Structure formats: C-alpha cells, structure tokens
Amino acid sequence: MKLLRKRDIPEERYTNAFLGYGPEDSHFVVELTYNYGVESYDIGTGFGHFGIAVDDVAKTVDLIKAKGGTVTREPGPVKGGKSVIAFIEDPDGYKFELIERGPTPEPLCQVMLRVGDLDRAISFYEKAFGMELLRKRDNPEYKYTIAMMGYGPEDKNAVLELTYNYGVKEYDKGNAYAQIAISTDDVYKTAEVIRLNGGQITREPGPLPGINTKITACTDPDGWKTVFVDNIDFLKELEE
Numbered sequence: 001m002k003l004l005r006k007r008d009i010p011e012e013r014y015t016n017a018f019l020g021y022g023p024e025d026s027h028f029v030v031e032l033t034y035n036y037g038v039e040s041y042d043i044g045t046g047f048g049h050f051g052i053a054v055d056d057v058a059k060t061v062d063l064i065k066a067k068g069g070t071v072t073r074e075p076g077p078v079k080g081g082k083s084v085i086a087f088i089e090d091p092d093g094y095k096f097e098l099i100e101r102g103p104t105p106e107p108l109c110q111v112m113l114r115v116g117d118l119d120r121a122i123s124f125y126e127k128a129f130g131m132e133l134l135r136k137r138d139n140p141e142y143k144y145t146i147a148m149m150g151y152g153p154e155d156k157n158a159v160l161e162l163t164y165n166y167g168v169k170e171y172d173k174g175n176a177y178a179q180i181a182i183s184t185d186d187v188y189k190t191a192e193v194i195r196l197n198g199g200q201i202t203r204e205p206g207p208l209p210g211i212n213t214k215i216t217a218c219t220d221p222d223g224w225k226t227v228f229v230d231n232i233d234f235l236k237e238l239e240e
C-alpha cells in the first residue's frame, strides 16, 4: 500500500493516515487513526478482516515473514473450496485475508463483519444503501453463511463480506474498528432512505464544522457504523 495522505488534528488530539493501492478519489482506502497517548485497543469479536487480492499468496506470505509480520494461517485452499488464501495480522492485531486473484483495479477488496441475522443484514444493505447481493454461500459443515454485498463485481470492487455464524446473535464490537465510508451525491436523501429502511441515523446530514464537507452517519441493524460523504465536497477536501 501507499501512504496517500496524513493529517494531524492537534486540537482534537488525533492523527489520520490514509493508505491504499491508488488515489482516494477512485479507490477504497484504509483510514488509520492514532489518538494521542492511546497505545492499544480492543478489536472485539465482531470485526473479521480486511481482504487483499494478490497474484501469489505464498510469495506474499514469504515477504511478510521476512519483514517480521505475523502469519496466522499459512497459504492454502479455503475449506471446501479451491481459492488460495492466507491470514496475517498487523502490529495492532487487525486481520488481513490474502486472496489469490489475477490483476484487479482494487486489491483492497473486502471488509468482513459478523452479523447476528444474515437476511436482516442483506435486506438492510440492499434497501438502505442500494448494494447488491453478489454471492451467498452456506457452509453447514463449519456452521456459517457468508453474503458478499457491494456496488459491483467482487473481482473489481471492494465489497462487504457479512458472516453469520449459526446461532450467534451478537458480538462484542470492541473499540478499535470504527466504520466504513461510502460516497453519495446527496447526504440528505441518503439519510432519509436509511431511516425508512430501519437504519439508525447517528449523525444528522449536514456540513462538518470547519471542513464544510457534508456527511451523515448511521448504524446498521447489528450496530455497525457507516459514514456517507458528499462526493463533490470530498473531492474538494482532497484538493486542499
């Protein structure tokens, strides 16, 4: 990944770094937040992993090991499937799934979150966010079902991977993972649609003090947070 942008907000005592595989106006990126003086966080049990597509998982794992990274699952085919994956952990304990795939415009390709009711979550992301159910796979042998939700095919776009573990209705969300961000042409309309479809608006739509970028934020039926950011305002923010 490349460091795309860094900003320090001393008044609020935090620093952000944005990292990804391409410019923020056309790529999904990771936003890292450092709060002054806070050394560690509880990741909880609900957050799963970020997915990264690479052409050679084994080679990538070797490189990560050489640099002192932690590999929590050695490269190999997924249980009951053919695609080759591996899992690694960053220094803060965030898990990353490496997925073997051909060249893709968006290597940062998944955010996996656990949910307590898969049909409820699918319906929410379809109706409130306008996402499409791209794929659903039940794995009774290991007692879980996953649903891939997104705005375009999995091999070209970042997607949300929702996991339902049989019988688990709730997870501890910890205090580390915060949210995903999605752009929109109209934060006011977005907030209205979210409200109509059972989402909870946690930040009313409107401009952010100081920056003037219009945003709205909500939580899904499981309590996972999403921020919607006005397209044009965001591009202006990037130019500054």
Ligand code: CO
Binding pocket: 049, 051, 097, 110, 112, 161
């Ligand atoms: Co995954």
